[in-house]
Amino acid sequence: AQKITQTQPGMFVQEKEAVTLDCTYDTSDPSYGLFWYKQPSSGEMIFLIYQGSYDQQNATEGRYSLNFQKARKSANLVISASQLGDSAMYFCAMREGTGGFKTIFGAGTRLFVKA
Amino acid sequence: GAGVSQSPRYKVAKRGQDVALRCDPISGHVSLFWYQQALGQGPEFLTYFQNEAQLDKSGLPSDRFFAERPEGSVSTLKIQRTQQEDSAVYLCASTPGERQLYGYTFGSGTRLTVV
Numbered sequence: 001a002q003k004i005t006q007t008q009p010g011m012f013v014q015e016k017e018a019v020t021l022d023c024t025y026d027t028s029d030p031s032y033g034l035f036w037y038k039q040p041s042s043g044e045m046i047f048l049i050y051q052g053s054y055d056q057q058n059a060t061e062g063r064y065s066l067n068f069q070k071a072r073k074s075a076n077l078v079i080s081a082s083q084l085g086d087s088a089m090y091f092c093a094m095r096e097g098t099g100g101f102k103t104i105f106g107a108g109t110r111l112f113v114k115a
Numbered sequence: 116g117a118g119v120s121q122s123p124r125y126k127v128a129k130r131g132q133d134v135a136l137r138c139d140p141i142s143g144h145v146s147l148f149w150y151q152q153a154l155g156q157g158p159e160f161l162t163y164f165q166n167e168a169q170l171d172k173s174g175l176p177s178d179r180f181f182a183e184r185p186e187g188s189v190s191t192l193k194i195q196r197t198q199q200e201d202s203a204v205y206l207c208a209s210t211p212g213e214r215q216l217y218g219y220t221f222g223s224g225t226r227l228t229v230v
Binding site: 004035037042043044045046047048050091093101102103104105106107108 | 146148150156157158159160163165170171173174204206208217218219220221222223224226
């Protein structure tokens with residue numbers, strides 16, 4: 001069964017510094033997609049970045065990058081130059097390429113950006 | 116519409132009452148998903164529609180939960196005889212295609228409180 005693990009319930013980072021949010025996953029499917037979502041206190045889930053299991057390069061979207069280490073089954077999110085508006089819950093998620101359409105989510109990491 | 120619209124935004128139901136939650140996805144989006152998010156947790160998959168066909172309902176917690184999307188656009192999640200454990204935020208998401216290669220667009224959710 002597929003599984004997502006986020007071991008950091010909460011993280012603090014100083015404004016303008018970089019921060020890494022950890023995510024490990026478990027799947028036996030060779031084809032899968034990995035996602036990160038942001039959920040501010042307003043509640044709406046916002047898609048940030050996607051990495052396919054066959055992608056050769058790490059995904060990047062602006063200040064977000066995904067550190068994909070396939071052999072270790074990890075997909076850490078790196079946020080560079082943190083801003084106060086980055087304070088939110090961050091969820092790692094995975095969808096397997098075969099056998100279903102659903103995405104499963106981790107328990108999340110709450111990020112606090114300090115001024 | 117420009118985004119995924121959910122209504123009502125908040126719903127308070129007495130235990131035993133039936134409720135109906137509405138999701139209006141982005142126009143033309145083929146895939147529609149319902150998730151349940153308990154306080155402090157990641158979203159949990161409930162069900163998936165491809166156009167009007169419900170292809171996966173494996174996440175529905177009991178036969179009190181029912182979802183439909185009769186014309187392949189608006190979807191309704193119905194919960195019969197609500198119980199306190201049904202209290203959660205119900206999130207709807209949609210994607211353009213059959214295969215979810217990219218991230219979901221989520222609605223703002225419906226916060227259901229059963230008293």
